[in-house]
Amino acid sequence: MESTTAVKKKTMTLVQAITDGMRTMLEEDERVLVLGEDVGKNGGVFRATDHLQDEFGEDRVMDTPLSEAGFIGAAIGMSVNGLRPVAEIQFLGFIYPAYEQIMTHASRLRSRTMGHYTVPMVIRAPYGAGVRAPEIHSDSTEAIFTHMPGLKVVCPASPSDAKGLLIAAIEDPDPVLYLEPMRCYRSSREEVAEGKYTVEIGKAKKVQEGEDVTVITWGAMVPVAAKAVKEMEVSGVSCELIDLRTLYPIDRNTIAESVQKTGRTVIVHEAHGTGGVGNDVLAVVNDTSFLYQKAPVERVTGFDSPVPFFGFEDEYLPTPARVKNAIEKVIKF
Amino acid sequence: MENDFPIKMWIDVNGNVQEKEYQEVVTEKRARTFYQQLIRIRTFDRKGISLQRQGRIGTYAPFEGQEASQVGSALALEANDWMFPSYRDHGATMTFGHSLKNILLFWNGRNEGCIPPAGKNIFPPGIPIATQLPHAVGAAFAEKRKGTKNAAIVYFGDGATSEGDFHEGLNMASVFEAPVVFFNQNNGYAISVPMEKQMNTKTIAQKALAYDMPGVRVDGNDVFAVYAETLKALDRARNGKGPTLIEAVTWRYGAHTTADDPTKYRDQKESDRRREETDPVLRVERLMKNQGWFDEQWAEEVKNQAAHEVDASVAEMESFPPADPNDIFDHVFAEPTWQLEEQKQQYFEAKKGVAVWNQQQQ
Numbered sequence: 035m036e037s038t039t040a041v042k043k044k045t046m047t048l049v050q051a052i053t054d055g056m057r058t059m060l061e062e063d064e065r066v067l068v069l070g071e072d073v074g075k076n077g078g079v080f081r082a083t084d085h086l087q088d089e090f091g092e093d094r095v096m097d098t099p100l101s102e103a104g105f106i107g108a109a110i111g112m113s114v115n116g117l118r119p120v121a122e123i124q125f126l127g128f129i130y131p132a133y134e135q136i137m138t139h140a141s142r143l144r145s146r147t148m149g150h151y152t153v154p155m156v157i158r159a160p161y162g163a164g165v166r167a168p169e170i171h172s173d174s175t176e177a178i179f180t181h182m183p184g185l186k187v188v189c190p191a192s193p194s195d196a197k198g199l200l201i202a203a204i205e206d207p208d209p210v211l212y213l214e215p216m217r218c219y220r221s222s223r224e225e226v227a228e229g230k231y232t233v234e235i236g237k238a239k240k241v242q243e244g245e246d247v248t249v250i251t252w253g254a255m256v257p258v259a260a261k262a263v264k265e266m267e268v269s270g271v272s273c274e275l276i277d278l279r280t281l282y283p284i285d286r287n288t289i290a291e292s293v294q295k296t297g298r299t300v301i302v303h304e305a306h307g308t309g310g311v312g313n314d315v316l317a318v319v320n321d322t323s324f325l326y327q328k329a330p331v332e333r334v335t336g337f338d339s340p341v342p343f344f345g346f347e348d349e350y351l352p353t354p355a356r357v358k359n360a361i362e363k364v365i366k367f
Numbered sequence: 368m369e370n371d372f373p374i375k376m377w378i379d380v381n382g383n384v385q386e387k388e389y390q391e392v393v394t395e396k397r398a399r400t401f402y403q404q405l406i407r408i409r410t411f412d413r414k415g416i417s418l419q420r421q422g423r424i425g426t427y428a429p430f431e432g433q434e435a436s437q438v439g440s441a442l443a444l445e446a447n448d449w450m451f452p453s454y455r456d457h458g459a460t461m462t463f464g465h466s467l468k469n470i471l472l473f474w475n476g477r478n479e480g481c482i483p484p485a486g487k488n489i490f491p492p493g494i495p496i497a498t499q500l501p502h503a504v505g506a507a508f509a510e511k512r513k514g515t516k517n518a519a520i521v522y523f524g525d526g527a528t529s530e531g532d533f534h535e536g537l538n539m540a541s542v543f544e545a546p547v548v549f550f551n552q553n554n555g556y557a558i559s560v561p562m563e564k565q566m567n568t569k570t571i572a573q574k575a576l577a578y579d580m581p582g583v584r585v586d587g588n589d590v591f592a593v594y595a596e597t598l599k600a601l602d603r604a605r606n607g608k609g610p611t612l613i614e615a616v617t618w619r620y621g622a623h624t625t626a627d628d629p630t631k632y633r634d635q636k637e638s639d640r641r642r643e644e645t646d647p648v649l650r651v652e653r654l655m656k657n658q659g660w661f662d663e664q665w666a667e668e669v670k671n672q673a674a675h676e677v678d679a680s681v682a683e684m685e686s687f688p689p690a691d692p693n694d695i696f697d698h699v700f701a702e703p704t705w706q707l708e709e710q711k712q713q714y715f716e717a718k719k720g721v722a723v724w725n726q727q728q729q
Contacts, residue, residue: 093512099535099538103532103535104539107498107500107532108502108505110502110505111502111507112505115506115509115510116513131531134532135501138494138498139498139502144698144699144700145478146478146481146491147481147698148478148482149698150481152701207701208700208701
């Protein structure tokens, strides 16, 4: 369900849609503030906060010291005391100093205090490989965070979803990790509604309808899977493509409905296979639709190696060819 | 460096007021209030240990010996200020108005213990070391943004100063000029590790220099000195002058927690000596005697009153309704996710199954 009061549309890239989402909420709600490293004058390392400090002032778009644990911790204190911080981590691979603050405080403060103190904050973090960035800049460790009780994790793949999910995350009463596929920041454009609208957290999107195989993925792997799906059409295989959009809580109904229809499932993610969110998707397929499956579920993932230096990243990342192989495998089983 | 950060003392171990100018603050009324609170929290603390020994609560972290630090600092606060305690600071939280029953509930494994009375800004105890410092900075910053004069105080021990969050917290507070008081209780030991193995500096207060904020060393067993220095730091905070680091030099007489045996790492004769010489309660008692303010009968009443209040809170804690398993599932998010709903349902179904099975066995 998507709610909107907006009418006009504007063509935007994904990163522009994110900026637009923050701008919309900075205008809408006095309590919202943006903080992080280089988010002020510099507009963020990816320019996601471009011009926001000029428009809203240093009190609302704050450069912080280079101190992930410090500013995530401070954002927890701000949320508890009535503000709505949107914190930017420059790359997901740099979030680990703040792991403790997220795991032991942000995600469990509501539970510890039975709802007396809550942490309505958003942590934005670009993730993933494929932009030839230096090492550590390409991590896709979303599963660390979906494993944290009390934290929601979302990951848009399109400009329009990016804005709507960001606004939903800012308005959510609980902490949300908002993962940005940096590889898709400027790779495509689409019409994005102006003004305020939301995309509901916890709802997947059917990118393409199909009959034979369900391909489930998210974030930067959506265009990769889409390419494979398109190429399979030539061989007469009709695939249904699902963009999960929310990694916790995942959309069980959309998955179940689709895999019960097709009976064949392929899951694609760039994160390491072991302990990946794909396994949670697999569990949903198992729990809801085991007897509908005509073939074992296939997973196409990154390897259980650290994300390699970019000299090898094209080998590490799932490709349309690998996704096609998996589709063929479930068809031929 | 030690000489640059002398330990401030208002009342010496014999109960003598150190400077004439202090007389204005060292009044009979204050002495009585402080004494009363010191006795109150000590009574609670001893009860905590005894309840744990009897298996009536879980592991408990005692603070006996540190009462002046906790009472003096907490009484310096205004009603709308924020308090971020660690797990050894329930003496401070109860002085600031926390419910004794809830503090006991916390130590008895109940989330209700994390909830402060209505209108009281008291965070649940920080368990991971030093992580509460950035929270205090954020909450204090929010007060500044709102344009209030409220401040935050955050408690932590000597070991916490080795954690990154200590430094990140101080640095952020300094950069943001957040109205926060960093209140360190240096009791000499982080569980078993003594200060000289924790840091190479002779003081904790000097660490403030790196963040360009005042660093103050105070006798943590002198409730008047603690009160006065905290008040001064809070005043700076309220008036836009930013944070202060206070090092209250003190000593914990007992174990780190009831699961720990301090004789393994230190000679407890030192605690015995300190009980005789530098005890925070004795200090006030000696002062009051020197000033002719001490009245044995009144002191007896104070003790009885404290015992009565603590006993009543134990009774309240023990008659508190049993834990409701729904609470495991219902407070993770504002609205439970389908996973939590499903797990909850499975839990209750399994429970029902066990009950039926038990019935069949009878």
